[in-house]
Amino acid sequence: MSDDHTDPRLLAGNRRPMAGYQATHFLWTVEQGVATITLNRPERKNPLTFDSYAELRDLFHRLKWADDVKAVVVAGAGGNFSSGGDVHDIIGPLVRLKAPELLMFTRMTGELVKTMRACPQPIVAAVDGVCAGAGAIVAMASDLRLGTARSKTAFLFNRVGLAGCDMGACAILPRIVGQGRASELLYTGRSLGGEEGERWGFFNRLCEPEALLADAQALAAQLTQGPSFANGITKTMLHQEWAMTIEQAIEAEAQAQALCMLTQDFTRAYEAFVARRQPVFEGN
Known part of the structure; x- marks a missing residue:
């Protein structure tokens, strides 16, 4: 499957380097085939907004054609992964929307998970501290998850009056931790501690907080050396x-x-x- 005799017009339409991508609503770096996405609002524990949802969705979609990114790391700044949807920027406006706009929002957030699962690059989530709501979904939608003993993962949708069936949680989470354990997390919204999360299989392994990002990037780099x-x-x-x-x-x-x-x-x-x-x- 060499490119030696491939029509350059075909390559031009299906190979899009992403190292030079300029992110607007989070940090983006690429080094030796490993892209690192850092959710970067540490003062609010890295919540997601309408803008960051849309940009993440579009970025993972574009990664289908990236020839210079072989693996992706998703992390949060300041000792937390993500607190989920921003209460002021998302939750507040949602209570005033009608059904068509609400469906537009839920389809957009679901599309983020679809693009994460559809991009060919393995995704490694580096989960420290708070990992809640949509943040827990982003970790869930990743291929591999490294955590810390102090990480707290919560699918807390029912605590805000919503169903646990958000962004594919009822389909994907049981396949990671089992039906009974997923049911407990989705019905109660309780936090899953790091050590418990490793025992349940949600985390592939636990790392020291100060080494978490480097360990996740090392794992991603190892994957880039494979076929x-x-x-x-x-x-x-x-x-x-x-x-x-x-x-x-x-x-x-x-x-x-x-x-x-x-x-x-x-x-x-x-x-x-x-x-x-x-x-x-x-x-x-």
Whole structure:
């Protein structure tokens, strides 16, 4: 799957570098294939606004075509991940809206989760401190989650008079922690502590707070050294197979794996094995 003989017009329409992207409502950096999104309103524990929801949605959508971003880290500034939707900038205005505008909002927030799941890059959430409401959803929608002992994750929608079925929570959270545990979190809105979250499988592991971001970026960097095309296929299949029977999933995986066997990375791995050296993957 080399680009050597690919029509440059095709590449121009499907390869969009993102290292130079200028974020407006959060921080964005790219270093050696790892993009870091930092929610940056620490004085309010990094709440989301109408603007940041929309920009995050559009950014993750654009990552489908990014050829210089192989993994993404999402973090919060100032010792907290995110307190969720801003009470003054979002909750207050929502109580005055009518149904069409409310549906516009809920579809926009849901679209953020869709674009996070649809982008091919693995997403690592670095969760410290408060991780509540929509912040908990962003962590949930990530592929991997690193936490701290002091992290507090709460799907607190019922505490503000809403259902727990927000932004895909009733579909995704049970697949991470199990139906019973997800039900408890969504019915009660209670906080899930860091150590409990690791036991439940919500967090892949816990880190020291001062090392959390570096550990998340190191994990993301490790992922960038793998076969990025194949990793994107893995992410796609993990998501799509939720709605498949076992028979359908096995056939879909057969087709996906055959496609990966056509990549040069597959050949590189074989040649490296024969030569008794580590393969260097290039994502093609």
